[in-house]
Amino acid sequence: MTKKQAREDAAGQLTRTAVIDAALRVLDERGLDGLSTRAVADHLGVRMNTVLWHVKTKARMLELMADAVLAGIGYDDLPDAARDRARELVGRYRRALLAHRDGAALVTGTYPAEPHTLRFADALVDALLNAGADERRAAWTAWTVTYFTLGLTQEEQAAPEEDDERLAHAIDPGTHPALRRVLPHLRQNFDERFTFGLEAIL
Structure with missing residues (x-):
């Protein structure tokens, strides 16, 4: 072809x-x-x-693109345990965003009610409901997880490689003593930060 x-x-x-x-x-x-x-x-x-x-319109094109990005999420071989299934779904969501340059920024600026977006949302909410959340908690937890993942992934895709070094120089021990104390944990480490944040929410 x-x-x-x-x-x-x-x-x-x-x-x-x-x-x-x-x-x-x-x-x-x-x-x-x-x-x-x-x-x-x-x-x-x-x-x-x-x-x-x-x-x-361009806005409509961006919506359709955002939905196409989520087409990269696979639903095979998901864990049976509901909480584990939610973790895995959000991990796959993040990987779908990372598969495209500026993928998180693209999705962040759109609100598509399209097939792939709705399928992911339904699967995540279903996992949260099965984990014991009531309807409001399931819906709001899904929003919270989604916003967290979009924000962190957008930062990850935009962060310059020298960002850690620049941060270390900017934080003065006398002016920012608490930040200086936790400086080793402010470094990029996006995979670890994602896992920590997701666990904290769930």
Whole structure:
């Protein structure tokens, strides 16, 4: 199958799925700041109006992209124990965000009520309900876990490698004694911080 055939339907027309796939490739190449409907059109070799015909607006394109990012979450081989299942689902959510450049920033700025997003939310809430939470606690815990994961992952994807060194120089023992005391634990360590934060919430 040629590249052209992969992005067209049976009638030879560009599909919305192909537009979103192209938008994700542009995201990975240029980051969120370099993403635009024009950049997607250029990537596909079509006019910008063609892209807009499929997605209507950039905001709608971002919603569809965010939902496509969550398509990377797998639901096979989940633990039977409800709390373990919730942990695993959130871990897979984080990995899906990390699979795309600026993935967390993209998802943070959108509110898609789309199939992949709803499937993840339903699976997470179901695990929390089965772990013993009532309806409000399950819903609010799902929100809290999601916000925590988005925030930490967005920081992880944006953090410069020299951030730890810069922080160490900025914290003065006389002015910030408490921060100086815990400085070794302020370093990036995103995997460990994610595990700690998730456990604290659950």
